[in-house]
Every structure is written in C-alpha cells, then in structure tokens.
Amino acid sequence: MTEKLSKNPYKGTRDFLPKDYLEREYLFEKMHHSARAFGFLPYDGPLLESLELYRAKSGEEIVNTQLYSFTDRGGREVAIRPEMTPTLARMASKICREYPLPLKWYSIPNLYRYENPQRGRVREHWQWNCDILGQNLTSAASEILQLLLFFFESLGANSSHVKIYLNHRKLISFLCEKILGLSPSLHLPFFKLLDRSAKISPHEFREQLISLISNKDLIPLVERYLTCHSFEEAKTFFKQYQEGEEAFRDLENVLSSLPSYMGHYLEFGPSIVRGLDYYTGIVFEAFDQSPENPRAICGGGAYENLLGLFGESLEGIGLGLGDVTLANFLETHQLWPNLKCPNITLSCFSQEPLTFSQERLIYEILYYLRKKSFCAVWKPTPLKIKKGLQWALQNNSTHCLFIHSSTEEDAKTKDFLFSVKNLSTQQQQDFSLTTLNSSTEKSLLDFLLRPQQG
Amino acid sequence: MTEKLSKNPYKGTRDFLPKDYLEREYLFEKMHHSARAFGFLPYDGPLLESLELYRAKSGEEIVNTQLYSFTDRGGREVAIRPEMTPTLARMASKICREYPLPLKWYSIPNLYRYENPQRGRVREHWQWNCDILGQNLTSAASEILQLLLFFFESLGANSSHVKIYLNHRKLISFLCEKILGLSPSLHLPFFKLLDRSAKISPHEFREQLISLISNKDLIPLVERYLTCHSFEEAKTFFKQYQEGEEAFRDLENVLSSLPSYMGHYLEFGPSIVRGLDYYTGIVFEAFDQSPENPRAICGGGAYENLLGLFGESLEGIGLGLGDVTLANFLETHQLWPNLKCPNITLSCFSQEPLTFSQERLIYEILYYLRKKSFCAVWKPTPLKIKKGLQWALQNNSTHCLFIHSSTEEDAKTKDFLFSVKNLSTQQQQDFSLTTLNSSTEKSLLDFLLRPQQG
Numbered sequence: 001m002t003e004k005l006s007k008n009p010y011k012g013t014r015d016f017l018p019k020d021y022l023e024r025e026y027l028f029e030k031m032h033h034s035a036r037a038f039g040f041l042p043y044d045g046p047l048l049e050s051l052e053l054y055r056a057k058s059g060e061e062i063v064n065t066q067l068y069s070f071t072d073r074g075g076r077e078v079a080i081r082p083e084m085t086p087t088l089a090r091m092a093s094k095i096c097r098e099y100p101l102p103l104k105w106y107s108i109p110n111l112y113r114y115e116n117p118q119r120g121r122v123r124e125h126w127q128w129n130c131d132i133l134g135q136n137l138t139s140a141a142s143e144i145l146q147l148l149l150f151f152f153e154s155l156g157a158n159s160s161h162v163k164i165y166l167n168h169r170k171l172i173s174f175l176c177e178k179i180l181g182l183s184p185s186l187h188l189p190f191f192k193l194l195d196r197s198a199k200i201s202p203h204e205f206r207e208q209l210i211s212l213i214s215n216k217d218l219i220p221l222v223e224r225y226l227t228c229h230s231f232e233e234a235k236t237f238f239k240q241y242q243e244g245e246e247a248f249r250d251l252e253n254v255l256s257s258l259p260s261y262m263g264h265y266l267e268f269g270p271s272i273v274r275g276l277d278y279y280t281g282i283v284f285e286a287f288d289q290s291p292e293n294p295r296a297i298c299g300g301g302a303y304e305n306l307l308g309l310f311g312e313s314l315e316g317i318g319l320g321l322g323d324v325t326l327a328n329f330l331e332t333h334q335l336w337p338n339l340k341c342p343n344i345t346l347s348c349f350s351q352e353p354l355t356f357s358q359e360r361l362i363y364e365i366l367y368y369l370r371k372k373s374f375c376a377v378w379k380p381t382p383l384k385i386k387k388g389l390q391w392a393l394q395n396n397s398t399h400c401l402f403i404h405s406s407t408e409e410d411a412k413t414k415d416f417l418f419s420v421k422n423l424s425t426q427q428q429q430d431f432s433l434t435t436l437n438s439s440t441e442k443s444l445l446d447f448l449l450r451p452q453q454g
Numbered sequence: 455m456t457e458k459l460s461k462n463p464y465k466g467t468r469d470f471l472p473k474d475y476l477e478r479e480y481l482f483e484k485m486h487h488s489a490r491a492f493g494f495l496p497y498d499g500p501l502l503e504s505l506e507l508y509r510a511k512s513g514e515e516i517v518n519t520q521l522y523s524f525t526d527r528g529g530r531e532v533a534i535r536p537e538m539t540p541t542l543a544r545m546a547s548k549i550c551r552e553y554p555l556p557l558k559w560y561s562i563p564n565l566y567r568y569e570n571p572q573r574g575r576v577r578e579h580w581q582w583n584c585d586i587l588g589q590n591l592t593s594a595a596s597e598i599l600q601l602l603l604f605f606f607e608s609l610g611a612n613s614s615h616v617k618i619y620l621n622h623r624k625l626i627s628f629l630c631e632k633i634l635g636l637s638p639s640l641h642l643p644f645f646k647l648l649d650r651s652a653k654i655s656p657h658e659f660r661e662q663l664i665s666l667i668s669n670k671d672l673i674p675l676v677e678r679y680l681t682c683h684s685f686e687e688a689k690t691f692f693k694q695y696q697e698g699e700e701a702f703r704d705l706e707n708v709l710s711s712l713p714s715y716m717g718h719y720l721e722f723g724p725s726i727v728r729g730l731d732y733y734t735g736i737v738f739e740a741f742d743q744s745p746e747n748p749r750a751i752c753g754g755g756a757y758e759n760l761l762g763l764f765g766e767s768l769e770g771i772g773l774g775l776g777d778v779t780l781a782n783f784l785e786t787h788q789l790w791p792n793l794k795c796p797n798i799t800l801s802c803f804s805q806e807p808l809t810f811s812q813e814r815l816i817y818e819i820l821y822y823l824r825k826k827s828f829c830a831v832w833k834p835t836p837l838k839i840k841k842g843l844q845w846a847l848q849n850n851s852t853h854c855l856f857i858h859s860s861t862e863e864d865a866k867t868k869d870f871l872f873s874v875k876n877l878s879t880q881q882q883q884d885f886s887l888t889t890l891n892s893s894t895e896k897s898l899l900d901f902l903l904r905p906q907q908g
Contacts, residue, residue, distance in 0.1 A: 004765045005510055007548040010532060013500030015545050018559065021496040036797070037824035039831025039849070042475040046467030046578050047501065047534075047564060048522075056459055068502075070524035073568050078464060080501075080534075091469050094461040100848060104831075105472065110501060114527050124500050139834035146817060150824060256810040259818040311458045343490070356710040363600060364713040370491035370604060377493025377558075380593035394554060395493070 012115060012123030022339045024126070027323055028108055031128040034151040035106040038143060040130055043105045045087035051077035056309050057086035059276050061188065066113040080112040084129040085278065085306070085318060092133055093310030101134035101314070104143075120295055120325050128298075131318035137302050138253040140317045141282050144300065145254065148286060148319060149262055156335045162297065165269025166284045168247035169301065171238060172273050175225060179241065180218050191273040197226055198271060198294070226270045231255075234268045250282055272299075280304040282317070293332040297325045340396050344448055346420070347392035349379035350403035358416055362403065364436050365418075365444075374448065376401070389423075398423060399448060420447055466569060466577030476793045478580070481777055482562055485582040488605040489560040492597060494584055497559045499541035505531035510763050511540040513730050515642065520567040534566040538583040539732065539760070539772060546587050547764030555588035555768070558597075574749055574779050582752075585772035591756050592707040594771045595736050598754065599708065602740060602773060603716055610789045613743075616751065619723025620738045622701035623755065625692060626727050633675060633695065640666055645727040651680055652725060652748070680724045685709075688722045704736055726753075734758040736771070747786040751779045794850050798902055800874070801846035803833035804857035812870055816857065818890050819898075828902065830855070843877075852877060853902060874901055 009015045016024060032042070051069045054062065062082050069079035081087060084107055092103055107129045115121050130147060132140040145164065152162050172191075176182050182190055193208050200208075202223075209219055228234040231251060238244030255266065274283040281302030288295050300319030307314050330336050348366060350358075366376040377395055379388070385402065392400040404417045421428040429447045433440050463469045470478060486496070505523045508516065516536050523533035535541060538561055546557055561583045569575050584601060586594040599618065606616050626645075630636050636644055647662050654662075656677075663673055682688040685705060692698030709720065728737040735756030742749050754773030761768050784790050802820060804812075820830040831849055833842070839856065846854040858871045875882040883901045887894050 005507060005544070005763050006504065007544055007764055009500050009544075010502045010504060011528075011530070013502060015500070015548075016496075016498040017545070017549065018495035018497055021498055024498075025496070033827075037827070037829050039799075039829060041472035042470075042479070043472055044470040044475055044478075046463050046469070048464045048467060048566070048578070050460065050464060053459060065527075068524075068526065070522075072522065073519075074465075076465070090459070090461055090463075091471070094469075095471065100845075102834075112502070124502070135834055139832075142813075142817070143832065143834075146821065150821065153825075253810075257813045257817065259814050259821060309459050310461055345493075359596075359711045360713050363596070363711065367600065367604065367713060371607075373487075373491070375491050375493060378593075378597065380556075380589055380597075391554075 010123075012117040014122065014124070023327065023336070024323060026337070026339055027326055028126075030151060030154050031106070031108055031321075034147060034154055035128075035130055037150065038104070038147045040104045040106040040147070043088075043091065043107050044109065045081070045084070045091060045107075047080060047110070048078045049081055049087060049090075051079045053086045053090060054079050054082065057089060057278070058083060059188070061275070062113070066115065068112045068114060081109060082111055082113045083276075084109045084111065084127065084320070085131075085276075088129065088131055088318075089306045089310065092314065093307040093312040096134065096307070096312055096314055102140070103131070103133040103314075103316075104135075105133075106130040120328055122324055126323040128321040128323075129318060131316055133306075133316035134314045135316075137281055137315055137317060138250065138257065141250075141254045141302060142257045144317050144319055145258065145266070145284070146262070148298065148321075149265055151321075152286070155330065156337075157329075157333065159264040161289055161333045161335070162265070162286050162329070163289055164266050164284055164286050165272045166251060166266060166282060167269050167272040168251060168282050169274075169279050170247040170281070171234070171244055172283075174238070174241070174243050175222075178243070179221060180213055181215075182212065186212055188275060191275045194226075194271045194273050195275070228268060228270050231268045234270065254282065274299055274301045278303045278306050284319075286321075288329050288332060290332045293328055295325055295328070297321060297329050343373070343375050344399060345375040345377065345395065345397045346399045346401045346448075347377050347379070347388070347395045347397040348401040349383045349388045349391070351384060351388070351405050352382050352403075354403070354416075358403075361416070361433075361436070362418075365401075368436060368441065369444070369448075372445065389421075392423060420444065422447075422450065425450075464577075466571040468576065468578070477781065477790070478777060480791070480793055481780055482580075484605060484608050485560070485562055485775075488601060488608055489582075489584055491604065492558070492601045494558045494560040494601070497542075497545065497561050498563065499535070499538070499545055499561075501534060501564070502532045503535055503541060503544075505533045507540045507544060508533050508536065511543060511732065512537060513642070515729075516567070520569065522566045522568060535563060536565055536567045537730075538563045538565065538581065538774070539585075539730075542583065542585055542772075543760045544764065546768065547761040547766040550588065550761070550766055550768055556594070557585070557587040557768075557770075558589075559587075560584040574782055576778055580777040582775040582777075583772060585770055587760075587770035588768045589770075591735055591769055591771060592704065592711065595704075595708045595756060596711045598771050598773055599712065599720070599738070600716070602752065602775075603719055605775075606740070609784065610791075611783075611787065613718040615743055615787045615789070616719070616740050616783070617743055618720050618738055618740050619726045620705060620720060620736060621723050621726040622698075622705060622736050623728075623733050624701040624735070625688070625698055626737075628692070628695070628697050629676075629679060632697070634667055634672055635669070636666065642729060645729045648680075648725045648727050649729070682722060682724050685722045688724065708736065728753055728755050732757045732760050738773075740775075742783050742786060744786045747782055749779055749782070751775060751783050797827070797829050798853060799829040799831065799849065799851045800853045800855045800902075801831050801833070801842070801849045801851040802855040803837045803842045803845070805838060805842070805859050806836050806857075808857070808870075812857075815870070815887075815890070816872075819855075822890060822895065823898070823902075826899065843875075846877060874898065876901075876904065879904075 067079050067082055072078050108126055110124055110126050112124055115123055176187055190212055197205050228237050235248050272283055272285045279301035283301035285296045285299040298321035302317040304315050369376045388402055400421045417432045419428050419430045521533050521536055526532050562580055564578055564580050566578055569577055630641055644666055651659050682691050689702050726737055726739045733755035737755035739750045739753040742751055752775035756771040758769050823830045842856055854875045871886045873882050873884045
C-alpha cells in the first residue's frame with residue numbers, strides 16, 4: 001500500500017489527546033461524584049444491542065434516520081446504542097423482581113447517532129444517564145432535580161448560568177390532541193416545531209405552524225401558550241379548558257419539596273416536550289442562560305411504563321446529559337478549572353549516561369516512590385540540569401529528581417549522588433546511596449511531603 | 455407489539471449490574487493509577503474507524519473473520535475497533551511532529567471481535583493499552599515491563615501467580631524463514647500452532663506441524679526449540695546457526711536494567727510469537743501460573759515502524775491487557791478485594807410521613823452533607839426503626855440518619871428531631887433543628903468524622 005492513510009477520525013467523532021481526555025475525565029468525575037453522593041449506583045451495558053430493542057423502544061426518527069444498524073456475521077440484526085434508556089429498561093426488567101427497589105442507577109455510555117455534525121452535535125458523544133425506577137414519582141422527580149442542581153453547582157455554576165424548565169406530558173398531549181386536534185402522525189412534527197420555537201423568528205414559526213394546523217383560528221392559541229413562562233400563567237391557560245389539575249399537582253408537589261433556594265433555578269417551559277415516546281409525566285430541560293449559547297444542556301422526564309414491553313411494570317424518571325453540550329456550557333461561562341495533576345509528580349533524569357547497575361538502582365528508587373502513590377516520570381536520555389528543569393516544568397511536575405555527574409571514584413562503584421528539588425519552593429536536598437535503605441526512604445518521603453508552597 | 459422483547463444482552467457481550475460495574479471499576483482504577491505512576495498520559499479515540507485503517511494495519515485474520523464492519527448511511531465503510539493500536543498509530547502520526555517525545559500514552563477502550571464466546575473470550579471486552587513511542591527500545595521495554603509488574607503487584611499478585619515470557623521477533627522470523635523455509639502464507643498458521651503448543655498434546659502438535667512442514671527432518675528441531683525455557687538455552691539453540699546475536703543483546707540489555715528481584719518474573723518463552731504484523735522486536739506475554747487457568751493475561755511487543763503507513767517514523771513498544779482474562783486471573787488466585795464504597799455513606803429515612811416543609815429541611819441537610827463529600831441515600835417512604843437499620847446495612851452504609859416520630863407539638867411547627875448512628879461503633883447522637891445552622895453543621899460533621907472502628 002503506497003497511498004497514505006488518513007490521519008483524521010471518522011466524520012463526527014473525536015480523538016481525545018491527553019489534554020482532551022483530562023477535560024472529559026473532569027466531567028465524568030463530577031458525574032460519578034454527584035450520582036454517588038445521592039446514592040445512585042453505576043451500571044453499564046453493551047455497546048451493541050439487538051435492532052429489535054430500538055424498533056420497540058426508541059422514537060421512529062432515531063430508528064429510521066439516526067441509527068447505526070447492521071447485520072452481524074451470524075445474521076443477527078444489531079445496532080450501536082443511540083441512547084441508553086432501552087438498555088436500562090432491558091437490564092432493569094431482568095432483575096427488578098429480585099432487587100430491592102427503588103433502583104437508582106447511573107451510567108456514562110458513549111452513544112452513536114448519524115447526525116450532520118455541527119456545533120453541539122456530533123456522531124459519537126457520551127451521555128450521563130441517571131434514573132430512579134420503582135419510587136413514587138414526586139419524590140423521584142425531586143431527587144433527580146436536586147441531583148442535577150448539585151451537579152451544576154459542583155461545576156461552579158449557579159442560576160445565572162443555567163435554569164431548569166419544566167413541563168408535563170399530560171399538558172402537551174391535551175394541547176396537541178384536544179385543543180389543536182392534531183392527528184398522531186403530526187405529533188412529532190409539532191413537538192419538533194415547539195422545540196425549535198425559541199430559535200426561529202415568530203414569522204417562521206407561524207409559517208411552519210400553518211403547515212401543520214388546518215384550522216388557522218387555533219394559531220393564536222399556540223402563540224399564547226408559548227408566552228406562559230411561569231407555572232401560574234400556564235395554570236391559568238389550561239384552566240380555561242378545565243384541564244391541567246393533575247399535571248399541576250404533580251409539578252407543585254415536586255416544587256414544594258425542594259429546598260427553597262432551588263426555586264431560582266426552576267421555571268415553566270412551554271416549549272419543553274421531550275419527543276421520545278416513553279415520557280408520560282413531568283419533563284424537563286436544563287438551558288444555558290447565555291445569549292451566546294442558547295441551548296439545552298440536558299433533559300429528562302418521568303415514564304409510567306418503560307418496562308412494559310418486557311412484561312414488567314415500574315414507574316420512573318430519568319435524565320440524560322451529553323458531554324459536548326456540557327463542555328460548550330463550561331466554555332461559554334469560563335467555568336473550566338485548571339486541570340493539573342493533583343498528585344506529587346517527579347520528573348527524573350540523569351546528567352550522564354548510567355551503567356546498568358546504576359540504572360537498576362534508580363529504577364528501584366522510582367518504583368518505591370510509585371508504590372507510595374507518587375508519579376515518577378523517567379527521562380531515558382541524559383539531560384543537562386537546565387534542560388532537565390525545563391522538561392520538568394513542561395511536565396507540570398511538582399518536583400524534580402536528578403542524578404549528578406559521577407566523579408571518577410564513583411564510576412568504579414555503583415554509588416551515585418542525586419538531588420530532589422521542590423519546583424515551587426525551590427528547596428533542594430541531596431541524597432547519596434548504594435542501596436535503597438529505610439533511612440534514605442524516610443528522608444526522601446519527608447522531603448516530598450513538605451507543603452508545596454514554601 | 456405483543457411479543458415480549460428479550461431481556462438478555464447481545465451474544466458475547468455483558469451487562470454490568472452495579473456489582474459487576476464496581477469490579478470493572480476496580481480494575482480500571484488500578485490501570486489508571488499504574489500508568490500515571492509511570493508518567494503515562496491517557497488518550498481515547500472513537501469507537502468507529504474507517505475500515506481502510508484495519509485493512510492496512512490489522513492482521514488478515516482480524517479483518518476477514520473477526521471485524522464488525524458495515525457501510526454507514528453516507529456510504530462510508532466503517533468498523534468497530536477490534537484493537538486500539540491502529541487508532542494509536544493514526545493519532546500519534548497526526549501530532550508526533552509537534553509533541554515532545556517520547557509519547558507515553560495509555561487507554562482503556564472497549565473492543566469488538568466476532569468471536570465464538572467461551573471462557574476468557576467474549577465479543578466485547580475492555581483492554582488496557584500502554585505504549586511508548588519515540589524512545590530507544592531498550593529503555594522503553596524496561597519501562598513497559600516495570601509498569602506491568604507494578605500493575606500486577608498493585609493487585610496483590612507476585613511471581614508465584616504470574617510470569618512474563620519474552621521472545622524476539624527476529625528469532626521467530628529466523629526460525630520460520632531460514633531454519634524451516636516456510637513460505638509467507640504459512641507463517642500465520644505456524645505462529646498459531648506455536649501459540650497453542652502448550653495447550654495440545656505432543657502428538658497433536660507433531661501431527662499439525664507435519665501438515666505445515668514438507669521436510670519432516672525439521673520437526674525435531676522445532677520440538678527442541680520449544681524446550682528452550684531459559685535465555686541461555688535459547689541462545690545456545692540459535693548459536694548453532696550463528697544467529698540471534700542482535701535479538702539476545704536486546705533482551706539482555708533490558709534484563710540488565712531491571713531491578714534484580716524482577717528477574718523472578720521473567721523467562722524466555724519459545725512459543726510467544728504475537729501474530730500481529732507490526733511487531734518487529736521483543737515480544738512478551740504474561741501468563742497465569744495456575745494449572746487451573748493456564749492462559750495469557752496480557753501481551754505486547756516492540757515495533758519499528760508502526761506509523762509508516764501515515765508517512766511518519768517512530769519506533770515503540772506497547773502492551774495490551776484485557777479485562778476478562780484479568781478478572782479470571784484474580785478469581786483463580788482469590789485476589790479480588792472486598793469492594794465496599796470507601797466513603798462515609800448515610801442511609802437516611804423518616805419513621806413517619808413528612809410535611810413539605812419538613813421534607814425541604816431534610817433535603818437541605820442531605821444536600822449539605824453531599825457537598826461535604828458524604829454519600830447520603832434518602833428513603834422516600836417511611837420506615838420503622840428496625841426495618842430502616844436493616845435497609846442501611848443492605849446499602850453497605852457506614853451511618854444511618856433517621857427522623858423521629860413527631861410529637862403533636864412538633865407537628866405544628868416544621869421542627870423535628872433526628873438521630874445519626876454510626877453502624878460500626880453503634881454510637882448515636884440526637885439533633886433537633888428548625889433550620890440548618892452552623893452549630894448543627896459542626897456537630898454533625900464532628901460526629902460523622904469520628905473514626906469508624908470504636
């Protein structure tokens with residue numbers, strides 16, 4: 001093969017160089033930490049599932065236009081997971097009769113959708129999924145919302161950066177079916193239009209709405225509905241139809257149970273619909289408040305019967321939050337921290353080539369330090385002291401360990417002299433040794449564990 | 455849809471229930487920790503790559519019989535990664551001219567191969583990959599082997615559990631091409647036979663060898679080669695052909711640089727070949743020493759020109775270690791630790807239903823504890839004290855927080871009394887509050903941070 005291969009990743013996917021990996025890891029650690037703080041347990045499923053699972057559980061749009069599916073070498077129809085909820089439903093249905101309820105589970109799977117790549121939208125992304133199954137929906141919704149706010153606050157965000165918009169599928173259904181009389185085939189296009197309503201001009205919105213609704217007199221009703229930005233306004237809107245009592249009771253019960261300052265984060269969101277079929281109750285989305293990045297960062301909702309297709313019955317609520325939209329959010333508000341390695345890291349080098357026995361000895365010292373949970377990076381080629389210190393700073397090291405040039409006398413033995421330098425205090429200590437003994441070990445540890453800032 | 459969906463995962467893949475997830479997480483944490491202790495940086499690539507990449511870089515066997523490949527909706531031929539090295543080569547070739555060398559990178563990707571599922575062999579597994587690129591191969595091989603031993607020791611293993619067998623591709627090539635005169639199409643079948651030699655009977659081995667080698671006089675030579683279990687024996691074997699000088703110099707340089715006690719782990723392995731095309735120098739495998747699980751746990755080797763197809767040139771060495779074989783190894787030697795949550799975890803419940811204002815208050819307390827890095831699991835339905843303590847023990851909690859029954863007087867206010875109990879010392883402290891104030895916070899923290907064992 002003479003032609004060069006492409007160095008680029010597959011369209012819509014990302015390479016994670018160490019710098020990118022550490023950013024992703026920061027997000028994942030906050031997800032793990034937040035979920036565990038609330039008593040959620042981690043789970044994972046396989047990347048491939050039977051196509052049948054998504055045909056039964058995912059929306060039509062996903063299966064027909066976004067799914068990566070194919071037939072395996074044994075003739076099975078399989079798909080790369082486009083969302084985690086069907087896998088969760090499958091796994092939960094298998095064990096829900098033996099496990100103590102509720103199940104409070106979370107996962108951070110990578111998901112694949114055949115998207116047209118653009119800002120905030122890629123073909124491979126990671127999504128934090130948290131679900132509570134088998135708990136009454138008021139307390140479950142309250143916990144999910146508290147978890148989400150805890151997560152945002154752990155990233156340094158507050159209600160000036162992000163708000164959670166709530167709605168209820170019973171309200172959307174009533175609007176769709178009873179007020180507008182839309183046929184089932186028009187529900188999804190209507191949901192998508194509502195979802196886009198804030199991103200397009202009022203004129204464009206009206207044009208597109210006309211193409212869906214035959215009775216034009218109903219258009220001002222939809223427009224009025226979209227002006228309901230508080231729970232009170234929304235309640236008044238639906239009251240004229242004697243509707244909404246159950247939905248608003250659900251919403252109010254949840255809001256009443258939340259610590260009061262959390263109220264700042266929560267608003268009614270008329271355009272929040274969550275198109276997926278399985279939602280039946282409260283639905284929500286977290287929205288970036290910056291005019292520069294007016295996007296949903298996360299969404300979720302309550303479902304009455306996610307496990308029905310498996311012959312089980314458990315109500316629940318879940319949230320999904322993607323890594324790409326979250327990273328855009330942190331970038332927009334400059335909430336990324338400085339991601340330095342928190343450990344004590346030593347950059348280690350010698351000023352001259354070593355003999356095998358000297359090499360063995362230094363490797364023993366480094367091995368000892370690593371067992372004590374320090375990071376020790378060894379430079380295999382000799383470096384002069386100035387270059388060595390530059391290299392240590394490049395590595396973000398806290399300390400430097402370097403072996404001094406041997407005298408003629410030293411060269412006859414395997415003995416050598418080395419120094420350890422604290423790169424923030426500039427303090428330095430010399431060590432001389434033939435073998436690693438406990439007194440050297442102790443003074444080495446004492447030096448390394450001195451406070452970083454002198 | 456009336457027929458029930460299957461609750462099982464796709465053939466050859468695994469569901470990770472929380473218990474399984476925590477086991478996998480334990481392995482991953484040891485991988486992360488070991489790699490970072492040696493200064494390796496984490497990276498990741500996409501799950502899908504162009505099929506072309508594997509056609510160019512993976513062995514024929516993988517592409518023709520094991521790869522999951524398909525054509526995407528845009529007509530691109532893609533594949534789910536069956537190994538990480540081609541992705542590493544692609545990513546490294548893209549940045550190697552700007553990055554300081556060596557690259558010391560690691561990753562823990564999930565990989566897919568169309569295998570016939572059996573013990574130790576699944577279709578989806580996770581593999582720890584560590585590579586050093588752009589460093590002289592002696593010191594790089596020394597570091598990779600030290601890293602591998604550090605990893606095994608961090609799992610509690612020693613040289614009675616695992617040994618590393620080394621070989622050199624130059625020796626294998628000489629044996630294959632010059633001593634046996636095998637045509638290129640027979641190399642892979644011969645490699646596979648060598649690889650299986652310890653698992654089949656001497657008679658079966660000879661039968662299969664005869665089917666490959668036309669000149670039967672050569673068969674005793676191969677059998678003699680396979681009896682070389684020390685570097686000295688192997689050296690003597692090749693010396694009769696005036697061959698092996700370079701290979702044994704490589705091996706000896708590496709062995710001389712290792713701390714001497716590591717020698718116990720290392721042996722010459724005549725059947726270690728590592729069939730993949732890109733290895734050119736030292737190759738190695740770690741083998742379980744138990745007769746009950748005589749399997750390779752990990753393998754790797756040195757390559758001179760992994761980036762050649764991308765128009766770049768860097769020598770390197772890498773290792774790959776799979777999660778399934780590692781888990782079998784730990785199980786065989788009973789090296790799994792007790793994987794309890796290391797944090798302080800509180801199971802929290804109330805003995806009676808709460809008012810909304812009481813609920814808000816308890817949620818505030820729990821939120822405060824979570825911000826202080828405790829895990830707090832809330833039970834949304836009331837529990838009597840005995841049931842509540844049982845539930846807390848099921849949760850592996852260290853502490854229990856429970857709200858007492860309200861007196862009539864309490865019920866008028868939002869005030870309530872709660873107790874926190876240390877489940878190992880059985881110590882208990884009572885708290886009464888209207889709002890969360892700093893003095894309650896302090897005494898709560900003091901109580902929780904008391905040593906676990908009385």
